[in-house]
Each structure stands twice: as C-alpha cells, then as structure tokens.
Amino acid sequence: MLPQITIDKEKCTTPFECKKCLQVCPQAVFAVGPTKVDRFKETDPRDYEVQAVFRDKCTVCMDCVKVCPNGAIRVKIGDS
Amino acid sequence: MCELCEQFGKDNRWYLNPDNYARPFYRKIEKDKQKEPMILDELRSPFNQIKPMIDVKDNPEAFEKAKEEFSKAWERSVGQVVSLEDAKKMAEIAQPIAKIDCLCRRSVRATLEDGEQRPRSCLATGVGMFRWEEWPERYKGGVEFISTAEAISHIQHWHKRGMVIALMAFGTPYIGGICLCDYPDCLAIRMRLDYGIKPILLKGHEVAKVNYDECIGCGTCVERCQFGAIKMEVTLKKTNIDMTRCFGCGVCANACPQNAISLIDREKLPGLREEW
Numbered sequence: 001m002l003p004q005i006t007i008d009k010e011k012c013t014t015p016f017e018c019k020k021c022l023q024v025c026p027q028a029v030f031a032v033g034p035t036k037v038d039r040f041k042e043t044d045p046r047d048y049e050v051q052a053v054f055r056d057k058c059t060v061c062m063d064c065v066k067v068c069p070n071g072a073i074r075v076k077i078g079d080s
Numbered sequence: 081m082c083e084l085c086e087q088f089g090k091d092n093r094w095y096l097n098p099d100n101y102a103r104p105f106y107r108k109i110e111k112d113k114q115k116e117p118m119i120l121d122e123l124r125s126p127f128n129q130i131k132p133m134i135d136v137k138d139n140p141e142a143f144e145k146a147k148e149e150f151s152k153a154w155e156r157s158v159g160q161v162v163s164l165e166d167a168k169k170m171a172e173i174a175q176p177i178a179k180i181d182c183l184c185r186r187s188v189r190a191t192l193e194d195g196e197q198r199p200r201s202c203l204a205t206g207v208g209m210f211r212w213e214e215w216p217e218r219y220k221g222g223v224e225f226i227s228t229a230e231a232i233s234h235i236q237h238w239h240k241r242g243m244v245i246a247l248m249a250f251g252t253p254y255i256g257g258i259c260l261c262d263y264p265d266c267l268a269i270r271m272r273l274d275y276g277i278k279p280i281l282l283k284g285h286e287v288a289k290v291n292y293d294e295c296i297g298c299g300t301c302v303e304r305c306q307f308g309a310i311k312m313e314v315t316l317k318k319t320n321i322d323m324t325r326c327f328g329c330g331v332c333a334n335a336c337p338q339n340a341i342s343l344i345d346r347e348k349l350p351g352l353r354e355e356w
Binding site for chain 2 (some may be wrong): 002015016017022023026027030031032033034037038039040041042043051053054055056057065
C-alpha cells in the first residue's frame with residue numbers, strides 16, 4: 001500500500017523559496033516545478049507547486065511534516 | 081549492436097556523428113498553431129507522466145502497461161551514459177556549448193545553480209541555445225557560453241568528483257545536453273534504476289572490469305558508483321563490479337589509485353552486447 005501524501009496548496013505558497021521538505025526528505029520523494037511557463041518571462045514564485053511525485057519511495061518517517069513551517073503536508077498509510 | 085548507432089551513426093558511435101548536433105534552427109509553425117497562446121507546461125509535464133505510473137504501482141499489470149507507455153514516449157528523447165573519453169570527443173563536435181542550471185536537481189531539491197552560490201553542472205549544446213532568452217524560466221540562473229577547452233575541463237572536473245556523464249537527446253537523434261548526473265537528483269538515472277524505464281537512460285558503450293591482480297580492496301570505487309553495481313568482497317579484500325548492472329560511466333576507474341579498473345567495449349562481450 002502506497003503512502004498518501006497531500007500538500008495543501010493554500011498553505012504552501014512559495015515552495016521553491018521555502019524548499020524545506022524537498023531538502024529534508026531522505027528519499028527525495030518531492031519535486032517542485034512551475035505550473036506554467038511563459039515565453040520571455042520568468043514564472044512568479046507563487047505559481048510553483050510541490051508534489052509528492054515519488055511517494056512509492058516514502059518510508060513515512062514524517063520529517064517533511066515536522067519541517068513544514070505552514071503545516072501543509074499530511075502523510076498517512078492506506079486509503080482511508 | 082547498438083540500435084541508435086545503426087540508425088544514426090556514421091561508422092562510429094551515433095553520438096560522435098556531427099549530423100546529430102545539427103538540429104534545424106528554425107521550424108515552420110502552422111498558421112493556426114501560431115494563434116494559440118505560447119504557454120509551455122514542460123517542467124510539470126514529466127511529473128504528470130510519472131505520477132499516474134506510480135499511482136498504479138500496487139497493480140503489477142497496470143504498472144507494467146504504464147511503464148511501457150512511459151518508455152515508448154521517451155524514445156523520442158533518449159539519454160545515454162558516455163565515458164569521459166567519448167564526452168571529450170563530443171565537446172569537440174558540439175557547438176555552441178553553454179553551462180546551465182541542472183533542471184532535474186532544481187526540481188528534486190529546489191536548488192538553483194546560478195554560478196554564484198552554486199557552480200553550474202549541466203552543459204547544453206546545439207544552435208537552439210542561441211534562443212535561450214526566449215525561455216528564461218527554463219534557463220533560470222542564466223547561461224554561460226564556453227569554449228571547447230572549457231567544456232572539456234568542466235566535464236573532467238565533475239567526472240573526477242564522481243558525476244556520471246550522460247547525453248540527452250531532445251528529439252532523437254539531436255543531442256541537446258551533456259549532463260553531469262548523480263542519484264537521486266538526476267531524474268533519468270532515477271527513472272531507469274527505480275522504475276526500469278530504459279530509453280530515458282541507456283547504458284554506455286563500455287563496461288567496467290576489475291583487474292584482481294591490481295585491486296587492493298581500498299573501497300574507493302564502491303562509494304562512487306551511482307548505479308549500485310559495486311560491492312566489496314570483504315574477506316577477499318577485492319572489489320566486485322557486477323558488469324550486468326554497470327552503466328560504463330567510468331567514475332570508478334577515474335578514482336582507482338591502482339588503476340585496477342578498465343573500461344572495455346560492451347559490444348565485444350557476447351553476454352552484454354544486447355544489454356543497453
């Protein structure tokens with residue numbers, strides 16, 4: 001059963017600047033990227049999104065939950 | 081036999097054929113397409129492909145199917161490990177060459193290589209680089225055009241420090257990147273090792289082999305292997321390289337104080353010549 005990792009986008013606003021979860025994760029589960037890319041323009045930091053892409057590698061150590069300054073990450077095992 | 085060499089080579093390894101560095105600079109865009117807003121979803125889209133595959137990992141049948149589709153899609157942009165010697169030859173052919181921020185590492189660890197706080201690790205090649213300013217988000221941290229000699233010393237520097245050299249084709253067979261990669265930051269190494277997606281990172285044309293007479297079992301090579309191919313035979317005090325797992329990057333050979341590791345041609349080994 002794969003762990004369920006949810007990131008509350010309302011609470012996580014500038015993930016590339018914060019980057020705490022991305023750098024603390026021993027399994028490098030997360031990935032961050034812009035939600036849109038325009039020609040001749042850098043993307044606004046608020047238009048970035050972090051996703052738990054490689055959640056199959058997650059060991060549920062909860063380091064990301066502890067490190068998130070905004071309490072935006074939830075990790076649990078199972079569907080319920 | 082390497083299929084890419086057969087298809088795109090010129091009596092040589094395919095990535096040493098100068099034609100494969102000459103992607104057309106301009107492309108005709110159909111008129112109706114031009115009217116669409118130019119918004120790229122390129123950075124997010126790889127994740128959008130990976131996620132559905134991982135979502136079905138508990139279901140072996142669906143997972144295999146998703147892997148197959150993913151692999152098929154990446155045949156259009158293959159990657160391959162190259163040795164230091166070949167990478168130097170590539171640097172001689174490729175023009176222009178520019179140092180850029182590693183897009184994978186930026187995605188996985190949210191680090192930016194801008195040449196000030198962090199040295200840039202990735203090299204981009206091809207005439208498309210002259211248009212880099214069109215996509216400032218892609219080339220965040222800027223671009224530094226360098227000479228052939230600088231490119232060679234850049235590659236040597238990172239390879240010595242333990243990074244795998246991998247070419248990336250953008251629109252096979254056009255080579256757009258000479259990447260310096262490590263696990264887990266490199267998405268190509270990761271997709272290949274953890275999920276078995278082959279075309280995203282093919283094995284190189286060489287494999288490493290230990291000369292047991294020379295090996296003193298110091299273990300230097302063991303900690304450098306990015307592919308988990310090297311183990312220590314503890315009581316024998318000899319290193320063991322699993323040649324079926326080796327990608328031929330040569331990072332181990334480069335560090336061996338005894339020069340006990342040599343790179344040999346994959347195609348000369350009947351047991352490995354079809355293994356890419």
